[in-house]
Amino acid sequence: MLFRSGGDFLGGLASRRLPTFLVVVASQSAALALLVPVALLAGGLPPGGEALITTAVAGVVGGTGVLSLYHGFAHGRISIVASIAGTLAALIPVGVSVALGDVPSPLRMIGFVAAIVAIIIVSTSAVEHAVAGEAGAHADASSGSAARGGAIFGIAAGACFAGFSLIFSGVRSDATLWLLTILRVASVSALALVFGAARLVGRRPPGGEPIRDGAIPSGLLPRARLLLLLAAAGTGDTLGNLFFFLSANESGVAVAAVFTSIAPITTVIFAALLLGERVSARQGVGIALAGLATVAIALGGVA
Numbered sequence: 595m596l597f598r599s600g601g602d603f604l605g606g607l608a609s610r611r612l613p614t615f616l617v618v619v620a621s622q623s624a625a626l627a628l629l630v631p632v633a634l635l636a637g638g639l640p641p642g643g644e645a646l647i648t649t650a651v652a653g654v655v656g657g658t659g660v661l662s663l664y665h666g667f668a669h670g671r672i673s674i675v676a677s678i679a680g681t682l683a684a685l686i687p688v689g690v691s692v693a694l695g696d697v698p699s700p701l702r703m704i705g706f707v708a709a710i711v712a713i714i715i716v717s718t719s720a721v722e723h724a725v726a727g728e729a730g731a732h733a734d735a736s737s738g739s740a741a742r743g744g745a746i747f748g749i750a751a752g753a754c755f756a757g758f759s760l761i762f763s764g765v766r767s768d769a770t771l772w773l774l775t776i777l778r779v780a781s782v783s784a785l786a787l788v789f790g791a792a793r794l795v796g797r798r799p800p801g802g803e804p805i806r807d808g809a810i811p812s813g814l815l816p817r818a819r820l821l822l823l824l825a826a827a828g829t830g831d832t833l834g835n836l837f838f839f840l841s842a843n844e845s846g847v848a849v850a851a852v853f854t855s856i857a858p859i860t861t862v863i864f865a866a867l868l869l870g871e872r873v874s875a876r877q878g879v880g881i882a883l884a885g886l887a888t889v890a891i892a893l894g895g896v897a
Contacts, residue, residue: 598837599860601830602676605660606667606861607869608823611809614665614801617824619785622657624821625828626778633771640772645765649773650780652762657781659754660831662747665801670744672865674877677884678713678745682752684888685709687759702894708887713749715880762835763842770839774832 601621608617633640640646659679666675685706692698698706767773792799811817862881865871 598830598834599864601827601832601834602663602667603672603861603864603868604823604830605664605827606672608820608827609664609668609801611806611820613803613805614661614668615785615789615799616802616805617664617827618657618661618801619782619789621824621828621831622660622778622782622785623828624825625832626775626782628825628829629771629775629778629832633775636771638769638772640776641765641767641769645767645773646776648761648765649776652758652765653777653780654784655754655761656758656777656835657784659751659758660781661785661801662754663751666744666747666751668801670747671871672869673862673871673881675744675748675751676861676865677881678748679752679755681709681713681884681887682749683755683759684891686753686756688891690760699894701890705887705890705894708883708890712880712884712887715876715883759838759842762839765839770836773839774836777835778828778832 605617605621608621641649663675663679666679688698688702689706762777765773789799789802792802811820
């Protein structure tokens with residue numbers, strides 16, 4: 595899941611420089627531009643009927659999750675948003691599998707309880723850190739405008755990622771590349787519709803903040819680097835979807851969702867090492883507990 599965690603981190607980094615909405619549309623459009631020719635060269639026909647509709651719905655739900663995640667990264671703490679999103683992305687699909695008849699092992703039940711406690715700890719912790727414009731802040735520091743470090747965006751992202759896992763895992767098709775292409779077409783189209791509708795009624799779309807002066811570099815090489823950053827973010831997310839789909843078909847949605855949700859732990863490490871994000875002792879306990887809960891849910895299996 596290094597592809598997904600790397601893509602999430604790069605997308606969040608770009609969202610601290612550009613409006614979140616623009617970052618999501620640009621990164622996913624870049625991934626789509628790569629997917630279409632590859633799918634055409636691979637041959638075969640796109641899926642139709644139920645597989646097409648289900649994949650499109652999954653794409654919209656997943657795209658909403660990415661928008662929430664990046665927005666939380668831009669205006670909150672990556673460590674908080676990623677921890678909550680990853681924990682919920684694991685907790686909800688496994689909870690659904692239990693509701694459908696699977697009996698969780700004691701270890702997995704401990705993981706459930708630990709996950710809930712971790713979310714409460716992280717989402718209710720006070721956040722104190724240098725934000726953009728303050729002395730000592732990193733050049734790509736968060737704006738700090740999101741309450742509780744962006745916990746609400748982590749909850750929204752986690753719920754959407756869980757929904758994506760449950761929906762997309764139900765698709766049965768051998769046209770894997772076309773499925774990934776449909777995911778991107780659906781998410782980009784939905785975002786474009788939201789943007790157009792918001793403009794028509796005179797409102798700003800979610801994450802549609804004005805572009806700051808100097809956010810888009812003027813030189814050719816700096817602009818190429820920015821485009822590469824956006825393309826890498828979209829490609830990482832797409833590769834994450836690919837490995838989730840393959841894993842879900844092999845091991846089931848509950849296991850695949852859990853291992854996908856481990857990716858935010860790596861994102862937190864990136865934020866600490868590259869952006870200098872620090873957490874309080876209380877937040878650290880919550881983040882560590884979230885990681886342990888995710889591993890317990892993954893290893894617990896069923897009774």
